[in-house]
Amino acid sequence: MSDSLFSISFNELCQLEGIDSDVVIEIVEYGIVRPANLSRETSESDQWLFDTTSIRWLKKALRLHRDLEIDWLAVAMVVDLMRENEILQKENDTYQRQLARFIKDAAHPE
Amino acid sequence: MEFKDYYNILGIAPDADPKEVKAAYRKLARKYHPDMNPDEGAEAKFKDVAEAYQVLKNAETRAEFDELLKYGSQSQHGFQPPPGWKSSANAGYQEGAQFDGSFSDFFNSIFGGASQGQRADDFYQGAHRGRGSDIEIELPVFLEETLKENEKSVEFVIPADEFAQTPTSRKHLKVKIPQGIMDGERIRLRGQGKPGYNGGTPGDLYLHIRVVPHPLFDVVGHNLTITVPLTPWEAALGTRVTLPTLEGKIHLTIPPGTQSGDKLRLKGKGLKSKTVTGDMFAVAKVVMPENISEKSKALWQALAESESFDPRKDWDTKS
Numbered sequence: 001m002s003d004s005l006f007s008i009s010f011n012e013l014c015q016l017e018g019i020d021s022d023v024v025i026e027i028v029e030y031g032i033v034r035p036a037n038l039s040r041e042t043s044e045s046d047q048w049l050f051d052t053t054s055i056r057w058l059k060k061a062l063r064l065h066r067d068l069e070i071d072w073l074a075v076a077m078v079v080d081l082m083r084e085n086e087i088l089q090k091e092n093d094t095y096q097r098q099l100a101r102f103i104k105d106a107a108h109p110e
Numbered sequence: 111m112e113f114k115d116y117y118n119i120l121g122i123a124p125d126a127d128p129k130e131v132k133a134a135y136r137k138l139a140r141k142y143h144p145d146m147n148p149d150e151g152a153e154a155k156f157k158d159v160a161e162a163y164q165v166l167k168n169a170e171t172r173a174e175f176d177e178l179l180k181y182g183s184q185s186q187h188g189f190q191p192p193p194g195w196k197s198s199a200n201a202g203y204q205e206g207a208q209f210d211g212s213f214s215d216f217f218n219s220i221f222g223g224a225s226q227g228q229r230a231d232d233f234y235q236g237a238h239r240g241r242g243s244d245i246e247i248e249l250p251v252f253l254e255e256t257l258k259e260n261e262k263s264v265e266f267v268i269p270a271d272e273f274a275q276t277p278t279s280r281k282h283l284k285v286k287i288p289q290g291i292m293d294g295e296r297i298r299l300r301g302q303g304k305p306g307y308n309g310g311t312p313g314d315l316y317l318h319i320r321v322v323p324h325p326l327f328d329v330v331g332h333n334l335t336i337t338v339p340l341t342p343w344e345a346a347l348g349t350r351v352t353l354p355t356l357e358g359k360i361h362l363t364i365p366p367g368t369q370s371g372d373k374l375r376l377k378g379k380g381l382k383s384k385t386v387t388g389d390m391f392a393v394a395k396v397v398m399p400e401n402i403s404e405k406s407k408a409l410w411q412a413l414a415e416s417e418s419f420d421p422r423k424d425w426d427t428k429s
Contacts, residue, residue: 052296
């Protein structure tokens with residue numbers, strides 16, 4: 001049985017994924033992801049923990065920055081919009097399902 | 111091996127200047143980047159485009175490619191580098207490489223050294239070469255399974271990897287799914303991804319949790335919603351219904367005069383995590399019988415005659 005993990009530490013992230021620690025700090029400074037345990041006591045980056053959802057956005061941000069050659073500020077905006085879009089999409093799916101219980105043919109209008 | 115015409119891939123002429131190379135790459139990268147384009151095949155196209163740009167953006171490698179282009183375009187039966195070919199331009203690859211997958215055999219045979227191929231992420235990751243890639247798969251979970259800690263069997267495919275020299279394989283794992291797991295969460299399993307190469311550690315496996323839509327219950331956060339169909343007379347007079355929940359049946363009193371869309375809260379009957387217990391909301395839906403007998407019709411008629419209720423009194427449609 002493998003351990004089910006929900007986070008990755010700052011050092012592990014830099015080591016395993018081969019990401020420069022300064023880059024991770026920059027990504028956090030731009031607010032692209034936020035350490036799950038960020039507080040006054042954990043202001044030192046090597047104490048940070050990232051949840052598995054943040055890891056996904058962090059990797060996406062890295063790819064966008066590198067592959068599309070866009071600066072971090074723009075990456076932050078793109079990731080924000082992508083994240084918001086995902087939330088809205090999910091909300092929309094929920095509403096569509098609920099609506100379909102009340103109105104015939106309400107689900108997935110073409 | 112297939113010869114790759116990088117100019118063709120970027121849609122530019124062989125005499126294009128560096129600005130045009132960059133512009134062509136940007137346009138195509140924007141179009142095919144897997145984070146921007148979810149279509150099937152987009153990733154493969156992006157990989158080609160990134161590889162082409164990787165070679166053509168650097169004057170040294172571009173010159174080498176131009177040389178091969180003359181040679182390669184003449185070969186009829188697959189491409190082989192000229193005998194004794196050795197790229198001197200590897201130094202140009204130390205930073206800023208696009209794409210973190212592996213480049214084509216063609217690329218590796220020319221610029222990677224045919225016997226010990228390098229992968230694109232080596233160029234990018236420098237000292238971290240050797241670690242296997244992470245894998246992400248979707249794991250469907252039933253709503254009932256989220257109520258308590260569960261053990262689930264996961265079977266998945268690890269794609270073949272030319273660097274670790276491993277064929278495609280199937281892996282079987284038992285995974286602990288904690289109580290209260292939510293749709294969209296990701297579980298990380300250390301070291302269960304693609305194998306490493308040259309003694310590197312394996313990547314991680316990420317399980318993307320997908321809670322399967324339930325035929326009766328809709329999920330909003332930790333709360334559940336169930337639609338309760340009622341006859342018009344049940345809605346008018348009130349009744350007691352037996353309601354399914356995720357953990358057995360409960361009785362629910364429907365008060366007289368219930369409207370379609372009215373919500374009744376059942377505390378603590380929603381989803382549970384270690385810290386939160388959600389509620390269930392029963393939403394009334396008044397349903398007409400499909401077939402009305404003559405006797406029923408007469409009864410509705412009597413009701414119609416005795417009632418003055420007008421649900422459309424706010425409409426200004428009286429002329």
